[in-house]
Amino acid sequence: MTSNQTAKPIDTATLDRLTGGAFTAATAGERASRIREWLLTQPAPEQLADVFKELSVKDKGAAKLVREKLDEARRAKGQEVLGAEWAAKAQALIDTGKLNIADALAWQRDAAKAGAPLSKEPLLTLKTQLAERVRGIEDLQHQVQVQREAAVLLAQRIEVLSTKPLADAQTALDALRTDVQHWQGQADGLVSNTNWVSVDVKFPALLDASKGQLLVVWDAFQAALAVAVAAAQDAAAPLPPVPVWADEIRVARGVPLVAEPKVAKPKVDPELRARANAAVKAALATVEQEVGEGHGKASAGAAGALRNALKEFGKLIDTKLENQAHAALAAAGELEGWQRWRADQIREELVVKAEGLLKRPEGQAIGGRKMQETLRSLRDQWKQTDQGGVPNHALWKRFDEACNEAYKVVEGWLEKVKAESAEHRAQRLALIEEIKGWAAANRTALDDDWKGFNRILHHFSDRWRDAGHVGEKMFAELQPLWKAAFAEAAAPLEAVQAQSLAARQAMIEEAKQLGAMPVLRIDAVKSLQQRWQAQAHAIPVDRRQEQKLWDAFRKPIDEAFNRKSAEREKAEAALGARDRVVLDAAKALEAANASGDAQAIRAAMAALEAALHGQAQAQADVAAAGANEQAAQALAQVENKALAPVDTAQAATESVADSAVEVESTEDAAPAAPAAAPKPAPRPVVAVRGDDRPGMKKETPVDPRASKWGDRKDAGRGGRDARDGGKPGFGDRGPRRDDRGGFGDRSRALQSSAPRLGDTAFRAQRDALENAQQALKKLAAQAHGEALVQVLTAWEKRDAALLPPAQELGGRAAAQARTAWSKALGAGASVKAEAAAQHLLRLEMAAEVPTPAEHLDARRGLQLQLLTRRNDPAPAQTWAEDTSKVLSAEFDAAQARRLQNVLKVLLKR
Template identity: 30%
Template sequence: MFRFLKRVFKREPVSEAPVVTESVKAEQADRAEQQRQARQAALEQAIALAHDETAATAFILQSDYPDARRQAAQHLHSRACLEQVLQAMRNTDRRVARLMQQRLDALDQEEKRAAQADDAIAQAERLVQLPLLMVNQVTELDHAWRRIGDAPAPQRERFDASREQLRQRLQAQTELQRALLDAGTALTRLIEAAPAMPAAEASQQLETLEASIATHLASPEAGSLPKARVQAVQEQAAQLKAQLGKQLAAQAQREEALQARLAALDAWEAQAGQDAAQLDDAALRVTWQSLPGVSDAPELDQRFDALAATVRAARRPAEAERPAPASMKTPAPAPVSAQDQAEARAAMDAALGAMESALEEGSLQAAAEQDRALRAMDFKTMRPGEEALSRLSRLRAELARLQGWARWGGNVSREELLKAAQDLATQEMAVAERATKVGSLRERWKSLDASAGPASRDAWLRFDAACTEAYAPVAEHFRQLAEERRQNLDHAAALTAEVSAHAESLGLEGEPSAVDWKGVAAYVSRATQSWQKLGPIERRERKAAEAAFGAALDLLRKPLAAQQQREVARRESLIAEVEALDAGAPRVTDTLKAIQERWQEQARALPLSRADEQALWQRFRHACDALFAERKESARTLDAERQQHLERRQALCATLEAAVDAPVATLGQLLRDSAAAWREIGPVPRAAQQQIDDRYDAATAALRQRVDQARQAAADAQAALLQQKFALCRQAEQALVDGALDDARREALQEAWRALPALGGGNERIMAARFEAAIAGTDAGRDALHRNRDLVMEEILQMEIRLGVESPPELSQERLKQQIQVLQSSLRSGQRPVEPQQMLMQLCAQPALLDDAAAARVERLIRQAQS
């Protein structure tokens, strides 16, 4: 009926359904074959364009076959063709456009890798040319190259060549550093072994090592050597060279002293051979002690002692025979007791032992003190023996020799200190290092006064002037520091005044909400940082300056601290709000987000101290995390429930799928029960929602299809049965009109009627009444057949209108009138529409004499009503 209303209001022409003939089917088959052949030809043409990108591009742009376009697109690789096809196929063929985009992306990646490879190669070539190559530079280069991935072969060859050069340079650096370490080790061993070696041999080895070190330092990779290690090796070499120089000088002096003593001994022994009495042993001893000493030649001292004994023995007879003048006579000494003599000899032996020990240890000062103690002793009272006097003479000679050496060494050391002080004045170094070195030089000069005797005044004045000149930059530095401290004190006072003025200008005693506390906190931070950046101040003035600045800063810090405490309370309230939230509330995440935004606003408005901010933030974040954890746990529980619901729905789907072969009579109840059960089951996981719904829909659709098929089969059977009984009624009524309804004919019709099953839905009684009326063969029944014909034809036309069944063309005018009447009747209020099945049975129940055309129209209506 709705299709009819649509045609009425749109004035659609009534057209017959097209009839597909065999010729049309053949034409369609030919057309399909032609299209298949054209598509195959296009594919073959696309395959033939394998090496011509320009032709392949033109083919894609004009081809109407997607498969052929995709085949031709496989041959495109240049950027211009890819971009042209992508632009043309973007909205036409997505597969081709996607392939073009993928290849363009691959080209971009290749170009990017090539550019990165070029950068890495350029970096490698730059590193090759660098005078100083670091290992970390090569490591970073290797990392960059590995990130590139698979680079083109030419670039890889260039990089490998540069990398091999870098490897060789690193290898050379490693070998050079190892050689320098070996040289340093050899120097250390030579320094340790030099005292026991001949100076010439040690000097020769030192020259060899110095030449080796010079070769290392002249290497192209010498810049990679650690400067501290190079300096240490050079200092070791210089130290050893100075040590060997001193050793050689000492050997030369020893040779000179040895030659001088040998010459003196030879001359004295020759004179003693002629006339020993002419020599004076005391004068000889003084002369012998004044000569440079030789510590490792005791045979010389023995020769001198023998010479002195010979001289004394030769002089005794002469002195005994010569009378002493009266003026030279001395009174006899007072007698000394044996005990006193023993004590004096013991004191002399102890002093001699102490002096000998001091000389062996090299302590000249202690040995000199013992010599002074011995000189203060009265040898006449103790009468020492020849052995003690010889021992004393030998020790004094050794003391004189060592003192001579000490004076000489002290003068040499002072000259070195003077040269070092003079060189220090021209060297560039840190102030602290310069002050330390000047102080060290002065201390060493003082130590020489104690060990080598006092220096001359001229030497001291020269050394003091050199140290003063070397110390001048330190003095200037200290003067500048004092000036900076004074300026820093002025800056501190200015900063204190500025803080005080700023605190007064803010008016922090007023309404707190009107103060920009964030600006106050920032100003306090800046002022504190400015104070911390101030340079040093004199210690006696710094305490007062710090107290004044702290008092000025408290004008800001105390109100700020009070406001921060209020801010802490507000943050605490936000934490309490988060802790009070219900994790299961519908929009709790929006609420939490709003609280977090408020937290951020408050944090931006007034920052707290780092400790308070961190502690409050940790608590706030913990509260948020706890809420999310609770929601996560709730979501986990809901997920478990959804999983259970999914399993129940899967079981229900399995039941429906298994019922495909069940009796059709049970399917309706099964569908109703399953629909109720499906609605009772809760939600399932979102990821499985669509899949399980599709499965359920497919299972129910399959069952409904079986039910619909069974219902349609039953409806078709009822329609066929109704047509058969309608035809029997027409045969009986036609026989009645023709007068051919005899007993045999009546019996045959009744037998045919009984052979058919009964109609359902109460329709059997209606059709049986019409059939019985026709079989009865009364005149009233015959008259009714003629009388009802026009009424039945009108009902046929109305039912065709209501069911949307086409009517014969000659009835088009009448059908149009009836359509208007049907439309008007359907628009009347309060009138229920008549069901098509009811109208059909009313039509079939009317006995009427119908021709074959009318009967065919009724049968078509029966089929349409049952469909």
């Protein structure tokens, strides 16, 4: 082995210095960072190869960066070689004298397939030059077609002039000569173009044929016109070959016109004529069908077939069929020309749209997806147009270039979408790994917080949903991985939810059993509902499923409560005579409340109290008579059997209770029957003691019904008022038990023995009494305000007759005070304003109302003076006299307002 074939040793220290310390870096991340910085210096390929060879053994991640740079350098070198090869081919095409358009288009197509850098120099310039050369050739071919059409139009103008009068032909001669010369100049310009040798071989022949035809017609027209002019000037000159001009000259010469006899067609064999007519009719029918359906290409082919049929059988068919065939051929020619014109018009519109895609303002620029859809739609429309008409290569070239230029926007958008899709894929894969790690670390909920566990799962779902768009193929690849990871994470919650659903189903069955019971157990229902709520708060379930379970759980309990409510309403609907009386009295009290009449309200309240008292008293009498008799018999039996077992005493007690129940049931069964006069009950023995309260006589016994707090109105709910003779208090609806489990004294027993009022009657009488109290308070306040207004009016007018009566002023305003006020008003203004102000201050102190700010100092001074006068009466004791002094002074609006505030308080006490 020679020295040249031996491998060159690699010095790691040199490479480390070359790469900026990448080989001696402490971590892989630092090594990759230094490699990236070194690659930015554009090192030589040999250095890249040495570093990659040494680094691929130590750190594959950092070596991957170097390998990518090597691959990029190889690709760049390959691109240069490829570019040089295709540049030589392009230059050869440009240098050739006769360029074939197909070869130029094939060069661009093949270069793109081979991966040549067409967007870089020199291929970019060569591609532009070839495109300009091809565009010039195509434009030249298009101008040849235009010149051909112009020659046809000029020939038609000349032929039309041969049917016009001679004077019109002479007038149009100069214009025609100018147009023909201009056409000839344009045709010569096309031939002298440098690209003329590269046009298709058919176009020079077309131009030559059009030129020859136009010149033949033009020369014949000039010759015929010259003959006609000479014949018009000289009667001996020969007539022109144009029939219209010849007839015009004959008329000018005075020669009569003789119609030329029509040459009769020779007789033809009927069988031969029939075959000819059939052939022409078949071709004619095809042409008419294609023209009627608007098929341009098919109508052209059918017209060609009809022309061939006319050439072969034209002399054998009749005149009518011949005229129909010529009319059909004319229609087919018009359709073909119209379709060609319409197709070119549509192509020009598509070209304008394609070129305008990139000429939009910045605010109206089209996005990538919209641009892609627009280009696809434009190309589809172009294909449809080519299917119905003759292709136009020049317009197609412009259209294709505009579409290719606009497609660059689509390419940029596709690259962006591809990059975003890769990023979104990485995010979704990271999310899948994250949920897998979370599932492995959380096999159960922390502190049994399953709702928090469920919220975390929902958060993962939201992140997956918002992870960005990916393609359908990629999504189909990632979705199964996500579902498997999510199912693994949600497995603990699903197991607990299954247990919770089983527990809830058991509670639903228990609710059905409770609802089916004849007597609804409220405590059991509350306990069951609490258990359900605890289960619902602890374990989350799908909202729809949870709502269905809750409806199934609630249904039997609601039905049980509805049955109970229906039974209660049914019982309340069957009111007895006692409830009706109370209801009528309550309705009358409500009507009195609405009238606003205090006397009517008080009368209605008395009627309602009488109804309540009368009901309780009547029932108490009946119950007392029966209960006393039965109790006496039971007591005798108990005394006779005092030594009997406990069961006997219990039986006696039950007998007493049964007797009481029978009395009550008898009373309910026949409430209208007159009860027998009950025997007077013996007066109970009450311990008598002297009343040591102040003002009471010691020999007066204390009422056992009075409480230890004395005569207190309505001492507790259901108590009696000592002032109304033992009327039933607010809320008496039935018997009340004392703290020892038995009934109270006899009076309370008599009251409690009355049957309970129905719920409707009880609520009606309670609401009526409350409304009555409020109405009386409101009326009293109104009356009090009116009385104060009358007092102030009497002071202002100094008229004692305007003072309200003493009973309207209130209990504290005695008749003597009103008399003093009357005298003060009748005596005139005898008190000075300063003295009246001092009396007004005493009144404000008596009423404990605030004094205006400007009189606060005077009030404080007066208070200090009163403190030094120990024996003088207080302002609260002399407010009536002070009021008289104020009324004796002159009326003042400010003092009147202060007096009104004072009396508003003092008259209510």
